[in-house]
Amino acid sequence: MRYIFAVFALLVVLVVSVAGFRGQMSRRPPIELFPDMVRQPRVRPESYAEFFTNGFGSRLPVAGTIARDAAYQDLPLNTGRVPGTTNFVELSPVPMTAELLARGRDRFQISCLPCHGALADGKGITTKYGMTVIANLHDARIVQMGDGEIFNTITYGKNLMQGYGANIAIRDRWAIIAYVRALQLSQLGARDDVPPAQRAALR
Amino acid sequence: MSDLFPKWTNRLPLYAAVSGVLAVTSVTAAVWYYFTPKYARVGYQPLQPVTFSHATHADQLGIDCRYCHNGVEKSWFSNVPASTVCMNCHVQVLKDDPRLALVRESAQSGRPIPWVQVHKLPDYVFFNHSVHVNRGISCVACHGQVNHEDEIRHLQPLSMTFCLDCHRQPAANLRPPNQVYNLDWQPASPEKQLADGTRFMKEWKVESLENCTTCHR
Structure with a gap:
C-alpha cells in the first residue's frame, strides 16, 4: 500500500511541476x-496571409478604384477648400449643433488633448516628455484662421x-473644429457675454 | 500454492480498488483543473517585438484607448495602430531611442511590426468590438486593467461560460457610455450598478442574447 501512495504522490508532483x-x-x-x-x-x-505576395492580410484598395464611402468629391466638406480653387473655406460646411459640439469635445479629448491640452493652450502632457513647438490654439493666428485651413492641418x-x-473621420474633424472654436470663444469672452443670471457664479 | 501466490496477493483486490479510485479521481481532477481556458489561456504573456507599455501611455500619460485603437467603435475588431500613429509623438519624444528602432523602421518602410496577438478568440466565435463598447461594455471586462500593465497578459479566460455569464445578466456590467474607456471606473455600489444597468438595458434595447447564433454562425 505504501508503494501505491508513494507512486501516486510522485505522479501528482510530476504533473504539477510540469503543468x-x-x-x-x-x-x-x-x-x-x-x-x-x-x-x-x-x-x-x-494578420499575415500567404495568399498575397506581400503577405498583408489587410489590403489597400486596388489602384484606380474608390470605396463607396470614400470622400473623393471636390467638396468643402471633404477638402476644406472652395471647390475648384485652392482657397480654404472660411466657415465649416457642417451646421453647428449641440450634438456636433459634444462629439467634437469627445474627439478632441481623444486625439488632440495629449499635445494641445484640455484647454487647447498647447500645454498637453507630452510637453513634459520632449514635445516642442505645440501650437497654442488661442493664438490670434489660429483664431483668425479659416475653418478650412484648420481642417487641412x-x-x-x-x-x-x-x-x-x-485616424479621424471627416465629420469628426469638423466637429473638433467646432469644439476648438468654442474653446477659443471661452478664452476671448468678456464678462458681459455671460447671461446675467449666471454672472454671480464667476469669480 | 503459497509458492505461486504469496500471502500479500490476498490483498491484491484492495490494492487494485485503491489504485482505481486514486486514478479515476486524479484524472477527473486534472481534466477539471487543466482542460479549461482558465489554465490554457490565462497568464499568456508573450514577448513583444517592441517593449510598449500600456501603463506608461494609458495611465501615466492619460492617452485615451481610442487614440491608437481608433477603429474599435466602428469595426468588429479593435485595430492595432499603424506605426505612423506611434510616430505622431515619437518623431520628437525619444526620437533616437534604440528601443524604438523597429517602430521608426516600420513607419518608414511600411512593413508592419510583428506584434504578437494575446487575446485571440477561436475562429468559430464572431465577437464584435463596436457593438460591445458602444453599448457600455468596457475594455476592462475582457482585457483587464490594461492601463496598469507594462506587458499585456491574458487575464480573463474568454471561455464560452465567461461570455455567457455576462450575456445572461447584462445589467451587472453595462456602464455609463462615458466611462467605457475609463478602466479604473467602479460603480458606486452593486445596487446602483444593477439599477443603472437595468435602465441602460431598457433605453438602449440591450437584449440578453443566449442563442447559439449570437456568436456562432
Missing part, C-alpha cells in the same frame, strides 16, 4: 485542442504635427 497552476505566466501560446476548428484557413484582419499635419486624416 504548473492556473493563471501562471507563460511565454508560449495557448494550447489549442482542435487547431483545425479554432484556426480556420481564412484571412484575419491585420488636422488632415495633413503641419510642421512637426503629423496628419490625422487616417
Whole structure:
C-alpha cells in the first residue's frame, strides 16, 4: 500500500511541476485542442496571409478604384477648400449643433488633448516628455484662421504635427473644429457675454 | 500454492480498488483543473517585438484607448495602430531611442511590426468590438486593467461560460457610455450598478442574447 501512495504522490508532483497552476505566466501560446476548428484557413484582419505576395492580410484598395464611402468629391466638406480653387473655406460646411459640439469635445479629448491640452493652450502632457513647438490654439493666428485651413492641418499635419486624416473621420474633424472654436470663444469672452443670471457664479 | 501466490496477493483486490479510485479521481481532477481556458489561456504573456507599455501611455500619460485603437467603435475588431500613429509623438519624444528602432523602421518602410496577438478568440466565435463598447461594455471586462500593465497578459479566460455569464445578466456590467474607456471606473455600489444597468438595458434595447447564433454562425 505504501508503494501505491508513494507512486501516486510522485505522479501528482510530476504533473504539477510540469503543468504548473492556473493563471501562471507563460511565454508560449495557448494550447489549442482542435487547431483545425479554432484556426480556420481564412484571412484575419491585420494578420499575415500567404495568399498575397506581400503577405498583408489587410489590403489597400486596388489602384484606380474608390470605396463607396470614400470622400473623393471636390467638396468643402471633404477638402476644406472652395471647390475648384485652392482657397480654404472660411466657415465649416457642417451646421453647428449641440450634438456636433459634444462629439467634437469627445474627439478632441481623444486625439488632440495629449499635445494641445484640455484647454487647447498647447500645454498637453507630452510637453513634459520632449514635445516642442505645440501650437497654442488661442493664438490670434489660429483664431483668425479659416475653418478650412484648420481642417487641412488636422488632415495633413503641419510642421512637426503629423496628419490625422487616417485616424479621424471627416465629420469628426469638423466637429473638433467646432469644439476648438468654442474653446477659443471661452478664452476671448468678456464678462458681459455671460447671461446675467449666471454672472454671480464667476469669480 | 503459497509458492505461486504469496500471502500479500490476498490483498491484491484492495490494492487494485485503491489504485482505481486514486486514478479515476486524479484524472477527473486534472481534466477539471487543466482542460479549461482558465489554465490554457490565462497568464499568456508573450514577448513583444517592441517593449510598449500600456501603463506608461494609458495611465501615466492619460492617452485615451481610442487614440491608437481608433477603429474599435466602428469595426468588429479593435485595430492595432499603424506605426505612423506611434510616430505622431515619437518623431520628437525619444526620437533616437534604440528601443524604438523597429517602430521608426516600420513607419518608414511600411512593413508592419510583428506584434504578437494575446487575446485571440477561436475562429468559430464572431465577437464584435463596436457593438460591445458602444453599448457600455468596457475594455476592462475582457482585457483587464490594461492601463496598469507594462506587458499585456491574458487575464480573463474568454471561455464560452465567461461570455455567457455576462450575456445572461447584462445589467451587472453595462456602464455609463462615458466611462467605457475609463478602466479604473467602479460603480458606486452593486445596487446602483444593477439599477443603472437595468435602465441602460431598457433605453438602449440591450437584449440578453443566449442563442447559439449570437456568436456562432
